[in-house]
Amino acid sequence: MTVLSPMLMPWTALVDYRLPAIGAVATATALHRRLVSLAAIDRAPGLWSQDGGSSLLRAALFAVRGDHASLPLDRRIVAIGIHVRAHRWLADVHDGAHLVEGGSEMGLFAADEVDLACPECGHLVAMGGEEGASVEEALSVWTEGSEMAPLVCPACGGWTPLPHWRSAGHGFACGELAVTLWGAHLRELIDPAPDTPARLLRTALGDAQGRFAAVFGRG
Template identity: 40%
Template structure:
């Protein structure tokens, strides 16, 4: 069964720092009794939420993503090791999304005329993210892939992200945000409120 998911993506953190960021939040939330220290199962890199005060009703599990790493069982806890399928691309489960040029706001989707540069940038991102640039077919400006944001909140790239499984927390993407939304961002390490929000299903 698919579940609604809210994903907070840090589009600025360097790849080399992603695993440390994920471990820091895991240790803090598990230590506070908010998160189960054990994975739900070997195939699903999710941690069961133990305290609904973290994200409110509806959220039942959390995944901490770090590019190039995977979670493994470690006795009564878990740890990150190199390897796995995490590539830092977060989008709708069906792979359909719309992104917007950061300079001219032209919208682009895979398969559109002029989307070849976007397709190539996504491929390059997985191997050499610092070289992943997109040429806008409207204004011809080359900009880094992480700068391309989705007006529909269905796409982002970043080396560290947090998936909240169970519901789509739309208050996280509203201008200003509620006190609860700001508190949640802070608890998850987004002190400046700069993580990009993506809504999907998992």
């Protein structure tokens, strides 16, 4: 079993912000099985070490099988995480892992400091700034289980669900399902004309249409 320490490790997340909660578990389960069949991940959730102890990663942390991986993964990628909001992975003897309700997964993926851009007018709302109270309220509603968590733009008054808000530097997204690639910021995934490996990678991770929101962070 591979023990990883993701402290300050760069990561790239692909967030499906359109998927409703009712379909997230089935979609994540199918993705897990497909990646296992491609020999891209191990069957069971990996463990990571922090402060000398081991614990299940907040979603599922899977070790990539280096030279045996069938996917065009960047050599800097050391693990893949599959996240479903309000669920956690448990190892089992049949499928390797399955999702159960509970856990601390909130479906939020963000860099340390980001400005959110209104989908309607492009106005930037800074987290922690003078207009940040509305962002904090929307985040609170989202973490309580809402699928909408509307955020009102202080500039145009637009009433838009939080999952549709973005940051200019690809520093924020939220959704019911996401895939995290630990080890690097894969900027090629946001290229308007991605090369074949990037396109294949998105497709293998369930994003055949290239619609998932990309987030780059460290943690």
